[in-house]
Amino acid sequence: MQKELGFSGHGRPPFWRDERILSILSQVLVVAAVAGAFYFLYSNLMAALTVRFGNNPISFAFLDQTAGFDIKEFLIPYSRESTYATAFLVGLLNTLIVAVLGIVFATLLGVAIGVMRLSANFLVNSIAGLYINIFRNIPLLLLLIFWSQAVFLKLPRVQEAIMFGPVFFSQRGVAVPWGIPTDSWPRYLYVLLGGFALAILVGIVLVQIGKRTGRMPIVSLWTLLIFVTIATVGWFVLPQPLTFSFPELTGFNTSGGRVLSPEFMAILSGLAIYTAAFIAEIVRSGIQAVSKGQREAASALGLTGFQTLRLVIFPQALRVIIPPLTSQYLNLAKNSSLAIAVGYPDLFAVAGNTIRNQTGREIEVFILIMGVYLALSLGTSLIMNFYNRRIKLIER
Amino acid sequence: MATAVTTRETRLLAPPMQRYGLLGWLRKNLFGSVTDTILTLLALGFLYLILRPLLTWVFSTSWAVIPANFTLVLRGSYPEEAVSRLWICLYLLFGLAGFSWGLWLRKIQPITFFVLLIPALLALIPFITTFNRMNLLVGEAIMLVAYAVGRFWPQRWQGFAGYLWVLALLAVPFILRGIGEPPLLLPVVMTNLWGGLLLTLFLAVFGIVLSFPLGVLLALGRQSNFPAFRLLSVIYIEFIRGVPLITLLFMGQAMLQYFLPPGTPTIDRVIRALVAITLFSAAYTAENVRGGLQSIPKGQYEAASALGLSTFKTTLFIILPQALRAVVPILVGQFIGLFKDTSLVAIAGMLDLLGIGRAVVNNPNWLGNHQQVYIFIGMIYWIFCYAMTYASRRLERTLGVGER
Numbered sequence: 001m002q003k004e005l006g007f008s009g010h011g012r013p014p015f016w017r018d019e020r021i022l023s024i025l026s027q028v029l030v031v032a033a034v035a036g037a038f039y040f041l042y043s044n045l046m047a048a049l050t051v052r053f054g055n056n057p058i059s060f061a062f063l064d065q066t067a068g069f070d071i072k073e074f075l076i077p078y079s080r081e082s083t084y085a086t087a088f089l090v091g092l093l094n095t096l097i098v099a100v101l102g103i104v105f106a107t108l109l110g111v112a113i114g115v116m117r118l119s120a121n122f123l124v125n126s127i128a129g130l131y132i133n134i135f136r137n138i139p140l141l142l143l144l145i146f147w148s149q150a151v152f153l154k155l156p157r158v159q160e161a162i163m164f165g166p167v168f169f170s171q172r173g174v175a176v177p178w179g180i181p182t183d184s185w186p187r188y189l190y191v192l193l194g195g196f197a198l199a200i201l202v203g204i205v206l207v208q209i210g211k212r213t214g215r216m217p218i219v220s221l222w223t224l225l226i227f228v229t230i231a232t233v234g235w236f237v238l239p240q241p242l243t244f245s246f247p248e249l250t251g252f253n254t255s256g257g258r259v260l261s262p263e264f265m266a267i268l269s270g271l272a273i274y275t276a277a278f279i280a281e282i283v284r285s286g287i288q289a290v291s292k293g294q295r296e297a298a299s300a301l302g303l304t305g306f307q308t309l310r311l312v313i314f315p316q317a318l319r320v321i322i323p324p325l326t327s328q329y330l331n332l333a334k335n336s337s338l339a340i341a342v343g344y345p346d347l348f349a350v351a352g353n354t355i356r357n358q359t360g361r362e363i364e365v366f367i368l369i370m371g372v373y374l375a376l377s378l379g380t381s382l383i384m385n386f387y388n389r390r391i392k393l394i395e396r
Numbered sequence: 397m398a399t400a401v402t403t404r405e406t407r408l409l410a411p412p413m414q415r416y417g418l419l420g421w422l423r424k425n426l427f428g429s430v431t432d433t434i435l436t437l438l439a440l441g442f443l444y445l446i447l448r449p450l451l452t453w454v455f456s457t458s459w460a461v462i463p464a465n466f467t468l469v470l471r472g473s474y475p476e477e478a479v480s481r482l483w484i485c486l487y488l489l490f491g492l493a494g495f496s497w498g499l500w501l502r503k504i505q506p507i508t509f510f511v512l513l514i515p516a517l518l519a520l521i522p523f524i525t526t527f528n529r530m531n532l533l534v535g536e537a538i539m540l541v542a543y544a545v546g547r548f549w550p551q552r553w554q555g556f557a558g559y560l561w562v563l564a565l566l567a568v569p570f571i572l573r574g575i576g577e578p579p580l581l582l583p584v585v586m587t588n589l590w591g592g593l594l595l596t597l598f599l600a601v602f603g604i605v606l607s608f609p610l611g612v613l614l615a616l617g618r619q620s621n622f623p624a625f626r627l628l629s630v631i632y633i634e635f636i637r638g639v640p641l642i643t644l645l646f647m648g649q650a651m652l653q654y655f656l657p658p659g660t661p662t663i664d665r666v667i668r669a670l671v672a673i674t675l676f677s678a679a680y681t682a683e684n685v686r687g688g689l690q691s692i693p694k695g696q697y698e699a700a701s702a703l704g705l706s707t708f709k710t711t712l713f714i715i716l717p718q719a720l721r722a723v724v725p726i727l728v729g730q731f732i733g734l735f736k737d738t739s740l741v742a743i744a745g746m747l748d749l750l751g752i753g754r755a756v757v758n759n760p761n762w763l764g765n766h767q768q769v770y771i772f773i774g775m776i777y778w779i780f781c782y783a784m785t786y787a788s789r790r791l792e793r794t795l796g797v798g799e800r
Contacts, residue, residue, distance in 0.1 A: 023622055027625065045654050051658075119435070124435050139737070140736070141750060142773060146771075149766045150766040334641075337643070
């Protein structure tokens, strides 16, 4: 604006001092430089790959070939006769199960420790503080390796397994009681699905009623109650959809139940313990971020302690907690790739190591791995952003 | 007016200091109510369950593996005859730290003494050699002299220390690696001999120093008015933040050569790891700095432009200093993350602090020492991370973050 006025008597400024032209020029130059650099890298890559693979430098055809290697843990049927694509999927599912369970356990542990950190009791408070201080200041990889080599592999032999109730800890892993599906199990799944749908429906209706009357019922309690009721009724109406099998010592091994491998336990507990320390700090600062006046105002209005927590403190703390919590979840999912250090066959260990070494198709494998992690990250971000927008303060 | 005076006086008079004895403290903090008492008892039981076996184990276990491998943990296979170079680098660090401390923080605080005593405190570690003790004491002397020089250095040459740091950082890699032939210059120590704490610190320090400017540039790019810069920055940041560091490290180790023209000499693998760590960390720095940039009120830009400052000068002298000061704690947190993440190079086969630990426990002479070695290495990581956290808290107070 200023400049145009200044030059008004002399016509337009020369083009090398015209801001609009300069801005376009600089952007074109930078984009051209970046594109040039990429072209340079790409042509080098193509040249190198053509030397190595001939006519099809980049090809995903290897995915249909027989993998020929064993994977210790699989959630879908897999053997060494399966294809590379199946092996890849096995790794992906192993990553997903660790990430999802890790997030659940880390959240439970983290919230508990975060609340402990706020306790007025000196001892409880200090224990939580110590936990946070220790685990935030050591590398996750060290914790994982320690956990697998110095804890789970140092457990006693099966014959001398440590027992916590029905759970057996030994070198072979952790044997836990496990449900074995009977004939009615598939039908029971439908019952559960129906119960879930009904619970959601009731939840929506309750929220609508709450909005109309201004008295919000405890939605989560009611939905949970409905789901649990239907699940319980279904359990007894259908003749027992699951029978439970408990681990037992039989000579040199355990039988019954289900054995969770030491590798799986190491990666899962390592991730959960490490991330919980970060979640605890987030929860603590979130709750502390709600100003004292809010609590005082709530008690002046005559709300009980629980009501204050549910209606005043928690909704406001959640707003502070959700964004950093999202990034912790993302970190946990990405950190599950460290499973390779404890020998758990996750996506990175199966594809980035074994498949890459066997096929030599390094570029293709890395494109697939990075694509999966990107999709996971962006997907989680999207969901959490959506949730965050829903609970955000609506400013007038 | 009258109200103001009353409030002031009330504040001066109120609240009387409550003095608790030990019993009072116990009652207030541990046995305030029935629930509190139950919690305390539960916590005590928990501590007993954890601490008793732990302490028994600590005192009944042989820790001989630590002193025996201490040099390995510190510097890997860095040759004995080149050790003097490590000391030169440490002297540089101690000298510059003392000088900067004297120059920038003129007030003497209790922490000043503590920092100035660090080399002397290190000399107290029980199982190090006399030679190392002597060297640490020389370092101590250098630090104290540098502190005195910095203390009386003319105020208007304060920027001098900054240039010295840059020079030292440029010199350190050359001193460590060496250049040229033995009779003339320092003989080369190949980076595959670097290891232990030396390698970890090298990766962490240079990762931080290199990723910081790149991250600031990316943050500025993301906030830029030019759509092309914005788009490029966003793509870079989101891509890097979406993939695990280990994929970048593996790509650097396994595939970098494909992307270079045929016949390019193999790039040193420490440098490849450093580049991966730098590129990774820069994306996170960018996001943190962006938070600081967004916290700058529009009035600052308008005031700068009213004073006739160009966009470049506005950014450099008005916006960035305020934005960076606002995010110091977050950035330190991220740098701690970077320091811990350097341990991932162990998976790529390098012998950093963690890698050396793995090597030691796999050494047939020291089989079965997993717990001791990993706990010791964890303690080293912990000390560095905790020191960074502590320093950042002090820095926050000095910079007055959150007060303005």
